[in-house]
Amino acid sequence: MTNLTLALDAMGGDHGPQMIVPAAVQALEHSPLLKIILVGDERVLSPILRQHQAQLHPRLIVKHAAQVVAMDERPLSALRNKKASSMRIALDLVEQGKADGCVSAGNTGALMTMAKVLLKTLPGIDRPALITGMPSINQTPTYMLDLGANISCDSELLFQFAVMGAAIAETVDNIKSPRIALLNVGVEDMKGNDQVQQAAQLLKDTKQLNYIGFIEGDRIYSGDVDVIVCDGFVGNIALKSSEGVARLMADKIRASLNRSLITRYFARVFSSKLNSGLNQMNPDHYNGASLIGLRSIVVKSHGNADQAAFTQAINLAIMEVERSLPQKVTERLEQILLDKSN
C-alpha cells in the first residue's frame, strides 16, 4: 500500500459520527499508510474521538464543517445552499488534491450532484453511475450499475455504463473481455422498453465490448455474466429487494432451527458454519458502491451501514486509489470510443 489520504463525510448516514469515527479508527489501525480527514462538526466529533482515544491520532485530522446535508434534501438545494456541509467539504478536499478519495453514507442524490459539478465527469461520460460488485455463485463478483444515481437513463447513458462497467471488471478483477448483459424482463430480442432495446443495438455494434444479450433478474447472481447494466431505478430496486430476501431467509432458517431443542443446540454449536453460509449474502458484507465516471474517487456507503460495513466502504476507496481507477477507466474509455468512431 502507498501513502494515501481519504476524506470521510463524518456526518452522513443514519448513524452519523457515532458509527463513522470508530470505523475510521479501525481503518487506520488496519492500514498503516492511510491518513484520514474526518469532515464534520468539531463540537460533535471531539467527544466521540475522545471516547475512542483517537483525539491525538497522528494520521487522523478533523476538518470542521458547520452544515449537514439532510437525507431528504433535494440535490440542487444541497448544491446551492450547503457549501459548508461535511459532504461538500469532503468533496472539495478531493477536488483540491488534498485527499485522494472521499467516502460518504449521506444523501445519494446530493452526493452525485455535488460530485458531478465539483469533480467533473471523465471525457465521453455524461453522468456518473453507482456500481458495486454483487456476490455470485463464483468467487468473482458481478458488477452491476447503475444502482440509483440516475433514475431514468436513455440508451446512450446505458451504453456508457456498459463501457465503464467493463473497464472496472478488467481493472479490478483482471477479467479479459468481460461479459456484459442488459437487465431486462426477458431474454428474447423483442423484450423490454425502448431504452433497453436501443442500448442493445449500440452494444451489438461495438466490437470492442463482449455484449452477451439480455438477462433476467434471477441470473444476477448466477456468475455467468461480469457486468450487468440497468437504469438507476431498476438497479436500486433489484439490489434492495435482494437484500430484503437475504435478511428474511436468514431469519426464517434461524427460526426453523430454533423450533426443536436438538436443532437449536446444533445451530448454536455450528453457528460459525451456518453464519458463513448466511453471511455470504449479507448486504453488510458487500457495503460500498463506487460513483464511477468521475475524475476522482467517491465511494457511497449504505445509509444504514454499521461500523464493519462502513470500514468495508473505506477499504473499497483504498483499493480504488491504489489501482488508479479513474485513470484506468479513462484509458479504456478512450480506446473503445476511439475505435468506435473509426
Place this chain on the structure above:
Amino acid sequence: MTNLTLALDAMGGDHGPQMIVPAAVQALEHSPLLKIILVGDERVLSPILRQHQAQLHPRLIVKHAAQVVAMDERPLSALRNKKASSMRIALDLVEQGKADGCVSAGNTGALMTMAKVLLKTLPGIDRPALITGMPSINQTPTYMLDLGANISCDSELLFQFAVMGAAIAETVDNIKSPRIALLNVGVEDMKGNDQVQQAAQLLKDTKQLNYIGFIEGDRIYSGDVDVIVCDGFVGNIALKSSEGVARLMADKIRASLNRSLITRYFARVFSSKLNSGLNQMNPDHYNGASLIGLRSIVVKSHGNADQAAFTQAINLAIMEVERSLPQKVTERLEQILLDKSN
C-alpha cells in the same frame, strides 16, 4: 368446493405437456369437484395421458389445438396469427363460459394481449396486471403488482393497480383497509420518477384507500405493507432478482454445511427442518401470478415451473373461482371510483 372447470394451456412453458399433464392429474386427484379441459395437440397429449393412465379420466377432457404460441413470439403477432393455438383456445373456452378460468405457463405478453382482447377488462380498468402474494416475515402474503404485464405505466395505471391490489387483499385474506405502498428508490417525498410522484398524489387524494407512502425494495418482505404497486418492468426485476438470491443462498448454506463431516451428517438428519427454512422462500412454492383486472380468471404460471409448481398455479385458479374474484374486484372498484367522483 363447488363444481368448476379450468382450461389448461397444455403446450405452454419450458416443459410443456410432459409437466402439465401429470400436474393436471394430480390436481384432479386432489379436487374431486374439479373438471379440466386440456388444450393442446392431441397427437402429443395422447401418449402422455396414457403414460399417466389418465386417457379415460372422467373429469379430464382434451381439446385439440393445432398451433402453439412460441415463447419469443410478439404479442400482436400471436393475437393475429395464432387463433388455433392452445393458449388462444383455452381463453376462448373461458370467454364462451365453457371454463371458469384458465391457466397457462406460456408467453406472458401474448397471454396478456389475447386475454385483454378476448375477455375484456373490468369497468374503470385500462389494462390487466400480474399480481402475486409474496412471502413475508408474517403469515399473511404481501401482494405485489404489476409483475411484468405492463412494461411502462403512467400514474393513472399505477393508481388502478393499487385499487385492484387492495380489492384482492380484502377478498382473499380478509384484510380490512389494506396498507398500500408504492415501490420507489427512497422513502422521502421527493424521490422517484414522475409516474411514481404523480401516482402518490392520486393515492393521497383517495380517502377510500389506505396509502402509506413509498417503500424501498428491502421492505417488500418486511410484512409491514399489504399491497406493493410498481410498473411491470420494476416488478418483474424485483421478483426475479429475489428468486435468484433465494436460490443462491440455499446453495451457499448447503455448501457451507457440506464442508465438514459432522455438519454434513447434521444437515442430512435434519434436512426436513433446514429445507422448511430454505423452502419458505423458494419461488417454486409461490408459483402462479393472477392476471387481474379482467372479467374472467386467468392465472400465469412460471415458464419453467415443475409439476408441483404448476399444481400450485391450478390451485390458485380454483381459489379465485371459488371466491368469485373478478366480481369482488368489480364491486370494490365501483365503490372506490364512485366515491372518488363524488
